[in-house]
Amino acid sequence: MSKIFAVAGVVFMELYRRKDFYVLFILTALITVVLGAVGDQQAVGYLKEICLLLIWVSSLVIAITTAARQIPAERESRTIFPLLAKPVSRAQVLLGKFAGCWLASGVALLVFYIFFGLVAASREHELHLELYAQAVWLHWQALGIVTALTLLGSLVLSAPAPNITIVFIISVGCLYVSRYLHLVAARMTEPGQTITGVIYYTVPQLWFFDQRALVIHNWPAIAWIWVGLATVYGALYSGFFLFAACLIFRRKALN
């Protein structure tokens, strides 16, 4: 485990020495503050909705762009060579990359939510800590799936740009469209019905992890058992994508 954490530490260090996160945070913060200042009391719901959308978009951008460039950048700058000349397996490198990206996006997420919570609390004069904790946790689990999928994509596609585009489209699809796929399938004829049904049951349903509606309307927090089940669901998908990535990376010749 110490080797995985060592690799993760370097990923983390790289991210906070780059400017991406700061730019995204400042942009999100600025929009939140401006909206908070101009909106009246009844507009708080809209303010929260826009801010949470920004947080989701920003976190996806951070997670996907960070994970997508890990292995290609290592290969391009050839830093992978001295790294793999150490007693570290490719699986450990990959898991370290995943841990680093996931932890870094988790920290970014926490900063975003703390800022959002403070702005929302200043307008509503109340803070639903349990709801926010669940929202952050589930959001982070979704980012775990997306990060693992991006790392897998980075081993299949040689350049980061197409990988980023494809994973972003898949993520948005899994967040907004996948929940309706079974309804679409029911109206289709064969073989479309079966194909769409299979897609519905195989793609990760990222909307399970989206607690925005609850946070916006200050609805009660869900039972923690559901949070636990969603966490297991997320871990299974992340594990599957990482396992596939490890298999591909293990067979890849580096020269």
Added chain:
Amino acid sequence: MSSTSVAPGKTTNAILRTENLRVEYRTRELGRSTKVALQGLTLSVNAGEVFGFLGPNGAGKTTTMNVLLGYVNATSGAAYLFDVNVREPIARQRIGYLPELTYYYKFLTAEELLRFYGRLFEIPRGEIDSRVDRLLKLVELEHARKRPIRTYSKGMQQRAGLAQALINDPDLLLLDEPTSGLDPLGRMKVREIIQRLKNDGKTVFFSSHELGEVETVCDRVAIMNSGELKVTGRVTDLVAEHQCNLEQLFLKIVGYQPQPV
């Protein structure tokens, strides 16, 4: 029971060994599906030796290094470091590797880089601290230890590379053209360090184009050409046997014909 692949029939004190190593690459050339980069390489390097690995470009030196470091899997045959198959990451526990060019995380400082690599060897934290201090002193980078590597000159980066190759106090050093691109002073320094490692009983396996340098520091050499091992032996024996210096022998083996001016 350990799952580590150990070399069968260990009889010598060879710490680096290849057996009938063959590497084929897929090629896009018309009419050919594979290209043979290495064929039937059988080689051994004994403990305490400085071993020079020579050959022109495309001879198979880099491919051999790539197999030894686990970057490329051999098509057939096997390679062992300390009698452990190179396919096992643990085979690299006691080696240090210095690549030809400086491939390090430019956003890290030399100190951070050494600490990171030290952690990959699972060296205890206190021990890492003392090794980092000692190595940065050895390669004369103490003054720049807190500066990002991207601000280093080429010579400084190469010295940082040498320090990372020594972080685990390796018993075997694999150096890929260690003096390539260095000024005469830098070359001298690297040569001194190799000599010092040899005196400490370390084994050094290095590829080089600098035949004079190889002749000076190596106990034994191997000369490769077109993926095959052409000759191997003690430098003094080869020079005496062929009645020429190492450079002339090298040129003869690679089939160099001087053109009339």
